[in-house]
Amino acid sequence: MIVSWNWLKDYVALDMDPAELTERLAMAGLNHESTERVGDDLAIDLEVTSNRPDCLGHIGVAREIAVLWKQPLRVPDPNPAASGPDVAQLTRVSITCPALCYRYTARVIRGVKIGPSPAWLADRLRSVGIAVINNVVDVSNYVMLECGQPLHVFDLQRLRGPEIIVREALPGEQFPAIDHRVYTLEPGMCVIADARDPVALGGVMGGVDSEISEATTDLLIEAAEFSPLSIRTTARKLALHSPASYRFERGMDPLGVDWASRRCCQLIGELAGGQLAPGVLDVGAAPASRPAITLRLSQLPRVLGITVPAAEVARILQALGTDRVTGDQATIAVIPPSWRRDLTREIDLVEEVARIYGYDQIPEDVGVPMVPCHRTDEDRVLEKVRQTLTAAGFDEAVTTSVVPRPWCDAFSPWSDAAPLVASTPMLKGADTLRKSLIPSLLEARRVNESVGNETIELFESARVYLPRPSDLPQEQRTLGVTSGGDFRVLKGVVETLLETLHVSVPLTVSPTALTLLDPNRQARLELGGRLLGYLGEVDAAGLKQFGLRCPATVLELNLEVLGQAADLIPQQQALSDFPAIVRDLNLVVDESVRWEDLATTIRTTVGPLLESLQFQEVYRDKKKDGADKKRLLFSITLRSAERTLTNEEADAARDEVVHACGQTHRAVLLG
């Protein structure tokens, strides 16, 4: 809302500096956007929150100033002289859609002379950035900017009937607007029609057929109250936003409707002459009376933390326009003014007192009691996960939750249910709520490849959205990881995570057949029978789909399963003071022998003396070992808690391992 400094002076004394004015107004609820000099005037742009349509006119802003500076507010009381036949003999008004138009008033002035506005009027409109048209249109705009009530003036002689029918638009109805474009209307929109066709789109824009021209002599002045919701949907659907629709969307002062009509007629009479017909056609619901609101003064310290003197409370409420009904030491009851529909409850009055009395009166150094505060296990787990991954050289990515549908279809290991879809795309082509983080991370790889980054090691912790019938979707907290390294690099990440989180349940790996991943280099991960996640190298088709040139491996884990298996407070285990003995082994086995099976045999064979079993390497020597054979190199570390082990014991353990592996896996010791 742009207000003119000179214009405000019509209603309230402005003895302060403009900067002081805008500063104080901002502290009372009207944010200062800018101030510009226009001729000898200042155009002050104020931001008005949607609950304060009363400040969408100069009088409303002047009232705030009057309250803050304890000045009287001067509001005109227009009572234009009328003569000749009553308005009811000149035209008719009816409303057939009371849900869209609550109230419609019309006055008629005949015999006006259309011409240019006087300089004072033109200057004021220019100050606030409104185009100057002619004396009648300018007056209607002036009154709107004065009190906030939009008005519309029709050329009475161009109205067939002449009459006004306020009705709901017909499906597909055509409306030629004042902007010389034709709009297609639909039910739910409110049209002002004459006996035949729409002549205005109620509260949004006038029609071209009945607009005021040089030749106009007789006027019908509309002041009405439309449904805010209907105005908003209409303006949005037609992309037709006007100063009028902006105000109607926020709600009108019911008592201000007639004031605006009289004020408009008064100024037209002064500037364009003519004869005002006696009376007004006033159709629709009469303004309802408002119940009183009781403010208990004890609520002020209870909510604000400060006491406001009772006399100051009374002054503020009175200056804001409330009518005091009763009051004593402890309470004050008021009826709020018609232009303040936002005031309906005690707490609303508390806010009014607070903002005028000043929020700067509220202290910022009171003692807030201490309370215990715990960190959630989820946070603790996530912190360890992040520490581990960053220590392993992975950078954290944050990608958007909504992705293009093909990404979602490319990889969805957690759920086969059709994904959720947003009715509006979030970014171009992205309307599907993701069921996996992996496609987003592959896109991040592509971005990084495209700028020539060689090391692309990324992870993300976020939710995936797994639809469930008749419930909110499951939002699974998920960890996605992608690496340029191979399967074993990311498997190492999983194992390190399990170690860091002291997970004692064994990790098991089983074959799986997910799209996007190389059929021979992917695995399903489980912790004690619960699905932990998936791991695999992206296959050639997958790389192509995501525009990747370099190999990529991906890992996705259910953080909830991981967290539930974590032991966040590990307990100390006694350490042996006796030395350890290491033995290296190199076994030749069939290709089909899996390390995990061999390891189980080794662990069972050695028993409690086995401190650790370290896989070293696998390699193949077809010439020496024959086809379909591989060599597994590993070390066993032996230690006793009770004594120093001898070399003989270590050798014996090694021999037993060789024997057992030979028996169970047809393994042969090399060298």
Add this chain to the structure above:
Amino acid sequence: MALAEFLKQLDALVAAATAAFDGAADEASLEAARIEYLGAKKGRLKAVQKFMGAVGAADRPAAGKRLNEVKTQIETAFTAAQGRLGAVENPRRTGEVTAFDPTLPGRSLRLGRLHPITQTIEELKGIMGRLGFSVAEGPEIEDEWHNFEALNIPLEHPARDPLDNFYLAVAGAAAGTLLLRSQTSTVQIRVMEQGPPPVRIITLGRVYRPDTADATHYPMFHQMEGLLVDRQVTMADLKSVLRLFAASFLGSDVHIRFRPSFFPFTEPSVEADFQWHDQWIEFGGAGMVDPNVLQMVGYDPEQVTGFAFGLGIERLCMRRHNITDIRALYRNDVRFLRQF
């Protein structure tokens, strides 16, 4: 070889080596003695060790034990001699011939970095945790009750316009209309529905609004929301908590200013600013929890009051790190991520 013979050889070796080390007059002669006795290939200790195999199997443990003792004695004598001559050798330096260049770069550790949004969130969580606010979480996909109705945003409110929200196109969903939450205030409602006051929480997370992506807007961003509901909670508490928060975040004392504002779920509603380096900086929206909201979650507004505040994480993060385009946060260019 008999055990006795082997032990005798060992004793002789100890005596000779100790004498040689003790007698060394300078580093060069000590080094010569070291090579003679402890040399890896042709040292005399190594030579004697070879006779171990010749000792009878039954005597071998005893021979091994003595060998180890001898080895330790000789090494001790050498170390003592080294200490006497003031030349404690760096074990890594043996065999090094070229001059050492301390200006060569160190071997680099490639540590990953946390995303700047995460870093900011963790900072905020830490501060608010010290102020007694626990972290609460809630779903990102919400129903209209938690995103609007319970927050005092009725059906006809402009905030519910389909153009301003990501509603989900769910055919015949029994759960009713769903949408991506447009604010983290939804979690306030869920926490209050779950239990009686007092409540003292923060909630952080992703929120979604259909803004066109540009340098300062992105359709997905992060918010932090704080809520304190208890008996006798006032706006002075709100101001004081925000001041402690801002002072902790900025590391120096600051002042808080309230400007009146309007939010459906708070009354009074304010915009909070903090003063830093003589400049007022927008902090976020705040206010006293609207009595309607308290009633909707089954709290009695005559018994308890509360305050709530919310702020955009991206804005704080961008200001903190001088990031000028919000889109950079979600591009995940490793060169960008590794700046923080």
